[in-house]
Amino acid sequence: MPRVKVPRKSTAVDMTAMCDVAFLLLTFFILTATSRQPDPLEIKTPSSSVQFKVPDKDLTILSIGKGKVFVEIIGKDVKMLTLQKMAELYSMKFTPEEINRFGVISSFGVPFGNLKQFIKMNGEERTKFEAQFQGVPVDSTRNNDLFRWIEQARRATAELHQTEMRVSIKGDAKEEYPVIKKIVDVLQEQKVNKFSLITSAEAGAQ
Amino acid sequence: MAELDTSGGGGKKGGKVRSKKQSTKVDLTAMVDLAFLLITFFMLTTSLSKPLAMDIAKPDKDAKDENRLEVRESQTMTILLGKNDRIAWYMGKAGSTAPTIEGFSDIRASLLKNKKEVKDKTGRDIIILVKPTSGANYKNFVDIMDEINVTKTNISAPAIDDDPKHLLEAEIAFMKAKGIL
Numbered sequence: 001m002p003r004v005k006v007p008r009k010s011t012a013v014d015m016t017a018m019c020d021v022a023f024l025l026l027t028f029f030i031l032t033a034t035s036r037q038p039d040p041l042e043i044k045t046p047s048s049s050v051q052f053k054v055p056d057k058d059l060t061i062l063s064i065g066k067g068k069v070f071v072e073i074i075g076k077d078v079k080m081l082t083l084q085k086m087a088e089l090y091s092m093k094f095t096p097e098e099i100n101r102f103g104v105i106s107s108f109g110v111p112f113g114n115l116k117q118f119i120k121m122n123g124e125e126r127t128k129f130e131a132q133f134q135g136v137p138v139d140s141t142r143n144n145d146l147f148r149w150i151e152q153a154r155r156a157t158a159e160l161h162q163t164e165m166r167v168s169i170k171g172d173a174k175e176e177y178p179v180i181k182k183i184v185d186v187l188q189e190q191k192v193n194k195f196s197l198i199t200s201a202e203a204g205a206q
Numbered sequence: 207m208a209e210l211d212t213s214g215g216g217g218k219k220g221g222k223v224r225s226k227k228q229s230t231k232v233d234l235t236a237m238v239d240l241a242f243l244l245i246t247f248f249m250l251t252t253s254l255s256k257p258l259a260m261d262i263a264k265p266d267k268d269a270k271d272e273n274r275l276e277v278r279e280s281q282t283m284t285i286l287l288g289k290n291d292r293i294a295w296y297m298g299k300a301g302s303t304a305p306t307i308e309g310f311s312d313i314r315a316s317l318l319k320n321k322k323e324v325k326d327k328t329g330r331d332i333i334i335l336v337k338p339t340s341g342a343n344y345k346n347f348v349d350i351m352d353e354i355n356v357t358k359t360n361i362s363a364p365a366i367d368d369d370p371k372h373l374l375e376a377e378i379a380f381m382k383a384k385g386i387l
Binding site: 019025032033045046050052168175179 | 233234235237238241244245249251252257258259260261262263264265266287338339340341343344345346347348349351352356368
């Protein structure tokens, strides 16, 4: 009986279409991904089982670690307006270029008096410069730099987006409670009684 | 498909030197592999890098607020956060019942037990009073708030009282004796 010969077909598959789709998706994800800026402070956030995600606008993040506080105002427009308001308050002058540069700085931890110098620097110098200071000064409960930053940022948010700004605290797990309390007191001084604590997802959380 | 006619140059015609045409087919397997690897990476990092937020509401500092309620002793559980990740908790009035010292692994069971006991005894929901002391760290605070959240003992919001002046004599004495303050 003659055997039926199956014609051998090439196993090579045409990858062109697959490649196209893959790169299309890749481009999409790269563009939508928000690049993460390195944190000036090494912070290991405690974990919790909450599932609520941090919003990505109208927010100020206070990073607390090693007794220092760093402020990060989210949103370039809010950040720039906040600086303008702060400059008025301290009667300092900032050029439009300086304000613009400030708009792209993620977080800062220097006294307001040294901010002008800070803005002029590049990334590496900034980290060194910040190391000299104890973060944003929080010496008293009222009328310190941190108090004013939050106050002005709230005003700027209300002015630009007509919403109440949220305040998030991103504390290091090892940070002692009194340091956190000092910051919370500053917030409560201006009647910010509701705020959120940033945590990481717990392994095996329900 | 992007494939050109690759039939050989044919015979020599007119003495023209023709370079041998090579196939333009490129093996895309490696490229696709790489692309999918990157896609996976970006997909995972975009959704996972977003941190989570735990909402905390603290009582207003203004003492002349009329909305203040006196809490019943029978339904309060006070949780003191001490150093070395230790917790001391007691029911009712300070000094009347001996506080229990626990670690964070056991507190969940205690919370559930007390919640049930209070509900059975008084028919009311438990009120939790959290007092972080100077020895506690931030992680302890987040952990206890999370435990309260997980055990759903926060039917009425837990009261956070972190003013060192509000620590009662009996509480200080007890915590000192146990070496967690």
